[in-house]
Amino acid sequence: MPSSFAAASPRHLIIPLLCFLSAIPSPAVAAAPPRGYYINCGATKEESIDGIPWIPDEGFVNGGNVSKINAPGILPLLSTLRYFPDPKARKNCFVIQVSKGSKYIVRTTYFYGGFDGGKEPPVFDQIIDGTRWSTVDTTQNYAAGLTTYYEIIVAAQGKTLSVCLAKNVNSSSGSSPFISGLEVVSLENSMYNSTDFSDYALSTIARHRFGHDGSAISYPDDPFNRYWQSFIDANPVVECHSNISSPEFWNFPPPAALMNALTTSRGKELHVNWPSFDLPDTSYYIALYFQDNRTPSPFSWRVFDIEVNDKAFYKGLNVSAEGVMVYGSQWPLSGKTKIKMIPASDSPVGPVINAGEIFQIIPLGGKTLTRDVIAMENIARSFTNPPPDWKGDPCLPKENSWTGVTCDVNGSFARVAVLNLTNYGIAGVLSDSMGNLTAISNIWLSGNKLTGEIPEMGNLNELASLRLADNQFTGPIPSFLAKLPKIQEIFLQNNNLSGPVPESLKNRSGIDLRIPQGNQVEI
Ligand SMILES: *[C@@H]1O[C@H](CO)[C@@H](O)[C@H](O)[C@H]1NC(C)=O
Ligand SMILES: *[C@@H]1O[C@H](CO)[C@@H](O)[C@H](O)[C@H]1NC(C)=O
Ligand SMILES: *[C@@H]1O[C@H](CO)[C@@H](O)[C@H](O)[C@H]1NC(C)=O
Ligand SMILES: *[C@@H]1O[C@H](CO)[C@@H](O)[C@H](O)[C@H]1NC(C)=O
Ligand SMILES: *[C@@H]1O[C@H](CO)[C@@H](O)[C@H](O)[C@H]1NC(C)=O
Ligand SMILES: *[C@@H]1O[C@H](CO)[C@@H](O)[C@H](O)[C@H]1NC(C)=O
Ligand SMILES: *[C@@H]1O[C@H](CO)[C@@H](O)[C@H](O)[C@H]1NC(C)=O
Ligand SMILES: *[C@@H]1O[C@H](CO)[C@@H](O)[C@H](O)[C@H]1NC(C)=O
Ligand SMILES: *[C@@H]1O[C@H](CO)[C@@H](O)[C@H](O)[C@H]1NC(C)=O
Ligand SMILES: *[C@@H]1O[C@H](CO)[C@@H](O)[C@H](O)[C@H]1NC(C)=O
Numbered sequence: 220m221p222s223s224f225a226a227a228s229p230r231h232l233i234i235p236l237l238c239f240l241s242a243i244p245s246p247a248v249a250a251a252p253p254r255g256y257y258i259n260c261g262a263t264k265e266e267s268i269d270g271i272p273w274i275p276d277e278g279f280v281n282g283g284n285v286s287k288i289n290a291p292g293i294l295p296l297l298s299t300l301r302y303f304p305d306p307k308a309r310k311n312c313f314v315i316q317v318s319k320g321s322k323y324i325v326r327t328t329y330f331y332g333g334f335d336g337g338k339e340p341p342v343f344d345q346i347i348d349g350t351r352w353s354t355v356d357t358t359q360n361y362a363a364g365l366t367t368y369y370e371i372i373v374a375a376q377g378k379t380l381s382v383c384l385a386k387n388v389n390s391s392s393g394s395s396p397f398i399s400g401l402e403v404v405s406l407e408n409s410m411y412n413s414t415d416f417s418d419y420a421l422s423t424i425a426r427h428r429f430g431h432d433g434s435a436i437s438y439p440d441d442p443f444n445r446y447w448q449s450f451i452d453a454n455p456v457v458e459c460h461s462n463i464s465s466p467e468f469w470n471f472p473p474p475a476a477l478m479n480a481l482t483t484s485r486g487k488e489l490h491v492n493w494p495s496f497d498l499p500d501t502s503y504y505i506a507l508y509f510q511d512n513r514t515p516s517p518f519s520w521r522v523f524d525i526e527v528n529d530k531a532f533y534k535g536l537n538v539s540a541e542g543v544m545v546y547g548s549q550w551p552l553s554g555k556t557k558i559k560m561i562p563a564s565d566s567p568v569g570p571v572i573n574a575g576e577i578f579q580i581i582p583l584g585g586k587t588l589t590r591d592v593i594a595m596e597n598i599a600r601s602f603t604n605p606p607p608d609w610k611g612d613p614c615l616p617k618e619n620s621w622t623g624v625t626c627d628v629n630g631s632f633a634r635v636a637v638l639n640l641t642n643y644g645i646a647g648v649l650s651d652s653m654g655n656l657t658a659i660s661n662i663w664l665s666g667n668k669l670t671g672e673i674p675e676m677g678n679l680n681e682l683a684s685l686r687l688a689d690n691q692f693t694g695p696i697p698s699f700l701a702k703l704p705k706i707q708e709i710f711l712q713n714n715n716l717s718g719p720v721p722e723s724l725k726n727r728s729g730i731d732l733r734i735p736q737g738n739q740v741e742i
Contacts, residue, residue, distance in 0.1 A: 253444050255405050256274070256315055257402050258402070259276065259295070259399075260398050260399055260401060261276065262274075262275040262276070262295075271438060273295070276301060279315060280313045280610075282303065282607045283301045283311060284301070285301055285302075286299070286301075288334060290332060296400045300334055300397050302397035303384060303396050304395045305607050306393075307607070308606075308622075309618070309619045309622055310346060311384050312381045312382065313382045313401055315382070316379055319375050320374060321374065321405055322372060322407075323372070323404060323405055324372050326370045326401070326402040327345060327382065327400070327401055328366060329399055330357075330361075331357055334397060340356075341394035341397065342358065342387075342390055343394075343396040345382065346383040347371060347373055347383075348380065348586075348612055348615075349586060349612040350581065350616065351584060352371055354387065355367075355396070369423075370422070372421040372578065373420045376586060380403060382401060383610075384398060402444065406443055409469040409470075410469060410470050411504065412469060413546060413548035418583055420580075421504055421580060422578055422579045424579050425448070426446060426447055427447065427448050427574060427575055428449060428450065428475075429481045429574060430456035430480050430573070431479050432451045433449050436473070436476065441475075443471065447475075447574065451481075452493075454490075455483065455484075456480070457571065459573075460512060460514040460540070461540050462474035462478075463510055467541070469544070472508050472574055476573070476574045477510045477542055477573040477574050480510065482570065484569050486566075488560065488562070488570075489523075489559070489562075489569060489570040489571070490557060490558070490559050491557070491559075492555065492557050492558075493556060497554045498577075499579075501579060502550065502552075503580060504546065504549070504578040504580060505527065505575070506575065507532075507545050507546070507574075507575045508542065508543075508572075508574040508575065509536065509545070510539075510571070511542075520540075521563075521568045522535055522536065522537050523561055523570040524561045525560055525561075526558075526561065527552075527559075528552070528555075528556060538571065556577075584615055584616050585615055585633055586631070587633040587634070588634055590655055592613060593655075594652040597650045597651075597652035598649070602645050603647040604645060605645070606621065606622035608621055609622070613626070613635060622640075624638060625639070627658065635656050635659055636659060636681075637660065637663070638664070639664075642665070643667060644668065645664070645667040646667070649669055649673065652674075653674050654676045654677070654679065656679065657680065657681070659681060659682060662684070662685050662686065664690065666689045668690065670692065672693060672695075672697075673694065675697065675699055676697075677703070679703060680705065681705055682705060683708070685703075685706065689712070690713075692711070693714075693716065694717070695718040696719070696721060696734065701723035706727075709730060720732075
């Protein structure tokens with residue numbers, strides 16, 4: 220295990236179990252809770268926690284089992300979880316209705332609580348749409364009595380967003396991925412908009428308000444329920460005499476997050492070693508927030524330069540009481556990070572820094588062609604007992620495609636190439652949407668309990684092998700079969716088909732055509 224990940228846990232943020240959310244004042248006259256979904260996994264009823272209505276996860280997920288965590292004083296969100304014991308499931312997805320193109324902050328919360336009778340939490344992956352987001356390893360936090368959460372900002376690529384858990388090569392056998400809470404909150408368009416969300420997501424590494432200790436703030440201070448952890452070091456702290464106006468900032472930082480600042484005396488450089496853990500060597504989005512703490516006046520401003528790890532980040536920043544944000548949209552970081560603020564030579568006051576955010580830039584893992592996704596979803600619906608992992612992206616990530624589904628990447632899209640559920644015990648009918656999987660080459664569904672007619676699939680120009688033997692299909696042997704340009708084998712034996720074999724099909728040479736006695740067909 221790379222030590223940078225193990226010791227410092229840079230990919231996730233920690234919150235103490237017992238004060239998780241509890242320090243947030245209950246809103247008396249608060250704004251409406253941020254638009255989104257607050258899903259309390261394993262819960263049986265809706266419950267309002269500090270002004271946010273948490274709903275049960277039923278309806279967002281297929282399968283999985285529920286466990287109650289009994290610990291004295293446990294917070295309601297952590298008192299139930301859902302886990303996924305099925306070893307055959309290639310992923311276990313929550314699917315949420317979203318608005319295509321909109322931006323969301325997604326947070327997953329994990330508190331193990333020994334639900335499986337073990338001592339250490341299972342280790343597994345989390346996946347968002349077709350992208351492997353991160354490993355979920357809560358071992359160290361759990362040992363320290365802490366809850367773990369992860370956050371990512373993504374744009375909805377379609378009308379749904381999926382968040383999935385999957386075992387990986389490091390998951391111990393017999394262990395089950397689990398989750399306590401899932402939040403999907405809608406963000407404003409301007410937020411973090413220097414990132415191209417059609418190709419990237421931003422995974423939260425750190426979000427801190429400087430000059431505070433104690434617990435984090437979130438909703439209602441932050442209308443998007445972002446968590447702003449406290450950060451304090453040996454630098455002097457000042458308190459601001461005015462509030463910023465959040466909407467003036469593209470990222471909408473809440474005034475409460477900028478209320479205090481770290482500073483230093485006149486003429487001196489301000490050095491802040493933040494975040495306090497080592498970072499893996501990659502690219503980050505960095506946003507820093509500043510506000511002059513003095514009472515607003517024409518003279519309450521100061522000018523300084525900013526360096527990050529001794530590289531110029533911003534020159535001659537003028538910070539007034541209205542506040543200002545500076546960001547780097549793709550900044551390389553590795554190991555320790557030092558933010559250095561160097562005052563202008565004539566500045567009568569030292570630099571200040573109030574808050575900061577760092578996100579790791581995650582390249583998206585690609586997309587499955589929407590037409591194929593819709594077709595596969597319709598096919599899943601027409602089966603009465605689809606495999607448990609038939610939810611979320613059918614193709615991606617590649618190692619976590621749906622059971623029986625193999626895909627090819629054609630240009631920028633993944634396409635369904637093989638559907639193979641031979642002898643899987645599937646019942647139901649075969650959806651008409653089969654005919655929309657225009658890149659498919661093999662359909663192997665022999666040995667199931669499928670009923671109804673064989674749907675029209677005359678557009679499947681790549682189809683080479685169609686095996687539907689040993690089912691309960693009824694109706695005629697369709698004539699489109701003869702038109703498939705690449706077809707080599709058609710297995711229809713042991714069904715309940717009727718009527719003649721179309722002349723055109725009989726005429727095609729070079730096809731392995733099996734339609735024996737089981738069918739009532741006239742050859
Ligand atoms: C599994 O663990 C090894 C060693 O710690 C690590 O290098 C590797 O990245 C891990 N694989 C996954 C998929 O997490
Ligand atoms: C999980 O739930 C399923 C269906 O409700 C049940 O058959 C199975 O035994 C449960 N598994 C465990 C480990 O409790
Ligand atoms: C981000 O949003 C702000 C405010 O709406 C706008 O002025 C700016 O041009 C946007 N930037 C990008 C890269 O879209
Ligand atoms: C900032 O806003 C908060 C909440 O609206 C208010 O309680 C506080 O007094 C304000 N602070 C200043 C310095 O205006
Ligand atoms: C900094 O901004 C203030 C207004 O907020 C302005 O009055 C002042 O001249 C600026 N200072 C410099 C050096 O640009
Ligand atoms: C990608 O798909 C298009 C249309 O379906 C097809 O014409 C093209 O040959 C495919 N390309 C590859 C590399 O498979
Ligand atoms: C379908 O699955 C069976 C059993 O897993 C395997 O033997 C067969 O090769 C697969 N066929 C295709 C076309 O992938
Ligand atoms: C096939 O796809 C087209 C457009 O992509 C859609 O209009 C049609 O309804 C789909 N057909 C089926 C049977 O799903
Ligand atoms: C098979 O088809 C015949 C006539 O279409 C029908 O009478 C019979 O009930 C069907 N059998 C099954 C098992 O579906
Ligand atoms: C099948 O082939 C025969 C002779 O080769 C031809 O007369 C007939 O029209 C063909 N039928 C169809 C449906 O293609």
